[in-house]
Amino acid sequence: DISHKTDVGGVRIDLKDRDDVERAYQTMMSDIRRYLPNAVISGVQIQKMVTGGKEVIIGMNRDVQFGPLLMFGLGGTYVEVLKDVSFSVAPIGKDISRKMLSSIKTYPILAGVRGEKPSDINSIADTLCKVSQLVMDFPQILEFEINPLMVLPEGQGCVAMDIRLTLGVNEHANIDI
Structure with missing residues (x-):
């Protein structure tokens, strides 16, 4: 609820x-x-x-016309305030996931600014690809969100702190377009 x-x-x-x-x-x-x-x-x-990381969000809404629409941005409680997100239609690979990351305005925060260590960008890109594959494999997932995904410093990975998903009947799963 x-x-x-x-x-x-x-x-x-x-x-x-x-x-x-x-x-x-x-x-x-x-x-x-x-x-x-x-x-x-x-x-x-x-x-x-879990401390010492940056909060990001990875989400998906299943669009009637386009299918699974992935979303990425700096997350946590600030995602609605910052409104700094990128989108891509699934499925995606490593190149597209990296473009999704680098296209947000706040990317420099993840890359490391003012002497801060860079975040584990590879781990975020891997997680985006895995979420993409998950929602392709399971059309009954209508909505999916990891918020926050706590991204640790480079080489230390990331941790899903909260996951929310909505399951349902996808009436458009087998329609040829």
Whole structure:
């Protein structure tokens, strides 16, 4: 029932011990109930804190005419504010994925500015290609989003922090155009 957990107080970070986790859970449930009193919450997820990376978004919407339309941009909670994204129709290979990366205005942040280490660009490109293949193989995936994908410094990979997908019947999967 909750697409953007940060909007309703559904994310807590930097929890150090069991007491922090218990307090965060109680506060989080209270916050969510205040914003979305009828939300169905079937559980919570606790995961390792990942730091030292840049947040990007990889998404896909299945278009009736064009099929899977991939999206990439600097992500996390700022994606709607920055509106700095690139698009490509799937399937894509390494060359197109790299063009998607380099075409956003904020690419220099990923490449490393002002003495910062560059992000793992190869890992982002690989992830884009894998998402492209995934949505080609499974036409029942109508929407897909990794946000944020935490990209670590060069050579250290990336970690999907949150994934959301919508499954359904793709009535156009077998239509020749």
